[in-house]
Amino acid sequence: MAFPDKKYCIGPMVIFLLVLALPVWAGVPTEKIKQTTEKIIAVLKDPNLQGPAKMQERNKKLREVADERFDWEEMAKRTLGKYWNEHTPEEKKTFVPLFITLMERSYLDKVQGYSGEKVNYTGESIDGKYGVIDVKILTNQGQEIAVSYKMKNRDDDWFIYDIVAEGVSLVNNYRVQFNSILTQSPYAVLIKKLEEKVAQPQLPKPSN
Amino acid sequence: MKSRTVILFIFCLWIWPVFFAVADENGRQRVLAADRIPDESAFFESREKDKERQESPGSYSENNHTTEAAQALSDFMALEEIPATTERLPYADDPWPDEISMAAIGQEDEEEVFVEEPIDTIADPLEPMNRAFFAVNDKLYFWFLKPVTKVYTKVTPKKARTGIRNFFYNLGFPVRFVNCLLQFKGEGAGMEFGRFLVNSTIGLGGVLDVATEGCQFKNYDEDFGQTLQFYGLGNGFYLDWPVFGPSSLTDSIGAAGDSFLDPLKYARIKSRNRTYARALKGVNGASFLLDEYEALKDSALDPYIALRDAYYQYRKKKVKE
Numbered sequence: 001m002a003f004p005d006k007k008y009c010i011g012p013m014v015i016f017l018l019v020l021a022l023p024v025w026a027g028v029p030t031e032k033i034k035q036t037t038e039k040i041i042a043v044l045k046d047p048n049l050q051g052p053a054k055m056q057e058r059n060k061k062l063r064e065v066a067d068e069r070f071d072w073e074e075m076a077k078r079t080l081g082k083y084w085n086e087h088t089p090e091e092k093k094t095f096v097p098l099f100i101t102l103m104e105r106s107y108l109d110k111v112q113g114y115s116g117e118k119v120n121y122t123g124e125s126i127d128g129k130y131g132v133i134d135v136k137i138l139t140n141q142g143q144e145i146a147v148s149y150k151m152k153n154r155d156d157d158w159f160i161y162d163i164v165a166e167g168v169s170l171v172n173n174y175r176v177q178f179n180s181i182l183t184q185s186p187y188a189v190l191i192k193k194l195e196e197k198v199a200q201p202q203l204p205k206p207s208n
Numbered sequence: 209m210k211s212r213t214v215i216l217f218i219f220c221l222w223i224w225p226v227f228f229a230v231a232d233e234n235g236r237q238r239v240l241a242a243d244r245i246p247d248e249s250a251f252f253e254s255r256e257k258d259k260e261r262q263e264s265p266g267s268y269s270e271n272n273h274t275t276e277a278a279q280a281l282s283d284f285m286a287l288e289e290i291p292a293t294t295e296r297l298p299y300a301d302d303p304w305p306d307e308i309s310m311a312a313i314g315q316e317d318e319e320e321v322f323v324e325e326p327i328d329t330i331a332d333p334l335e336p337m338n339r340a341f342f343a344v345n346d347k348l349y350f351w352f353l354k355p356v357t358k359v360y361t362k363v364t365p366k367k368a369r370t371g372i373r374n375f376f377y378n379l380g381f382p383v384r385f386v387n388c389l390l391q392f393k394g395e396g397a398g399m400e401f402g403r404f405l406v407n408s409t410i411g412l413g414g415v416l417d418v419a420t421e422g423c424q425f426k427n428y429d430e431d432f433g434q435t436l437q438f439y440g441l442g443n444g445f446y447l448d449w450p451v452f453g454p455s456s457l458t459d460s461i462g463a464a465g466d467s468f469l470d471p472l473k474y475a476r477i478k479s480r481n482r483t484y485a486r487a488l489k490g491v492n493g494a495s496f497l498l499d500e501y502e503a504l505k506d507s508a509l510d511p512y513i514a515l516r517d518a519y520y521q522y523r524k525k526k527v528k529e
Contacts, residue, residue, distance in 0.1 A: 081327070102507070102509075105506070105507060106503075106506075106507030109503040109506055109507055110503060113499060113503075140366075141366070141370045141373070141496060142370065142417055142420060142421065166522055166525065167521050167522050167524060167525025167526070167528075168517075168518045168521040168522055168525075169521060172328060172517065172521060173508075173514055173517045173518060173521070174509075175327065176327060176328075176329045176513055176516075176517040177508060177509050177510045177513045177514055177517070178509070179327050180510060180513045181509065181510060190509075193509050193510075194509065197509055200506070202506075
């Protein structure tokens with residue numbers, strides 16, 4: 001069989017190349033996640049920041065890195081759900097900083113346990129200004145943990161608004177907790193509980 | 209003509225995302241519409257009423273065009289005109305709304321999107337009992353499981369613990385295999401069979417997970433609880449068992465079913481040794497998870513709810529897979 005005429009080929013080739021080019025264009029959020037992950041690992045591995053004495057300093061650095069990539073306010077909105085609209089800006093002003101501290105704490109608790117796990121980037125899907133980046137974390141015991149980062153595009157940059165580990169969404173987990181509290185008690189109780197939680201000392205770095 | 213076929217093929221390749229986008233948009237519209245459909249029974253009820261009125265013409269004085277049935281029918285057809293009364297969520301435009309089945313996703317005009325807030329969680333009618341058992345388990349964890357596991361972790365090297373975990377996981381093969389078959393997961397059943405063969409022989413009775421590292425055989429963690437949900441049984445409600453921990457009604461039935469496929473049950477060993485083996489399995493498994501429970505407790509406002517929701521979301525993902 002003769003290969004199709006040259007003139008029939010060029011058009012399809014151009015289109016084909018365009019199709020191939022699409023996923024390359026879509027790689028931005030994954031790059032952002034990669035950068036942040038590398039920064040976090042660099043801080044955790046930093047020999048100057050080891051040991052319990054340096055924990056405060058290390059946590060401060062980790063917090064700075066996380067603040068660059070997380071959209072805490074978006075997370076706050078999502079965890080409050082319908083209650084978000086019910087509150088005045090003043091009430092939100094008390095809630096959001098407390099919530100951010102709690103999120104940072106919860107994220108740091110998870111990150112602290114890092115001990116050389118490998119991170120593989122397995123997928124990315126984008127729909128308008130929203131994106132999901134799938135990651136497989138290979139633990140040192142050979143187990144795979146599937147993690148998805150949900151991201152939102154704002155000001156030409158991508159920010160994380162939810163982390164889903166093995167199907168468990170951080171935002172959904174807090175939403176169910178907040179909802180359970182708010183259906184039984186007033187808003188002030190939630191704020192009080194948040195304050196108490198944030199005041200608790202952080203867990204030490206896990207040993208095993 | 210061959211060349212035309214090539215061009216057509218490549219054109220189709222290029223155009224398919226558009227088709228999908230269109231199909232998807234239609235789907236969303238339909239879901240959106242379905243969500244706003246007034247109760248069908250309203251139509252039938254009002255038709256009954258109309259019939260009654262026609263039978264007693266004395267009370268039937270309105271004109272024929274605006275009977276209640278006609279009204280209900282036009283409500284039923286003119287979906288757009290039904291006002292959505294629920295409030296607007298701050299994240300209503302999110303295409304992946306935390307796995308919640310929110311109907312009005314993807315609407316371009318944000319101002320017109322109104323969605324009910326569906327809290328996605330598991331039913332918990334026995335919450336007081338579950339909370340009591342949660343407290344018991346919490347005490348059991350700090351007074352018994354944690355100290356024992358700490359000592360165990362100190363005296364057992366990580367490699368040995370990994371080996372023991374692999375060994376017990378390999379023994380769970382019948383459960384995974386049978387449940388793959390029950391859910392018509394042919395590939396899963398094949399993979400599990402291959403894993404069992406390789407790991408039981410080359411992997412020294414399951415201690416080494418050669419199948420994952422060497423052969424790239426994926427594990428299929430199926431159990432009877434998932435099988436029951438596969439056949440359409442819901443999760444029932446949440447149950448927090450003393451000692452065994454979080455479960456649901458369906459998963460508890462599933463666990464009872466799976467216990468008949470546990471090789472330890474049929475091993476010809478003394479019942480005392482069987483108990484030791486199970487204790488080893490439990491403590492060894494816990495040695496990998498010790499920090500996770502405390503991290504969950506530390507970051508939660510209500511640890512009971514946090515654990516319940518984590519269990520629910522985790523199982524939901526497992527069923528979906």
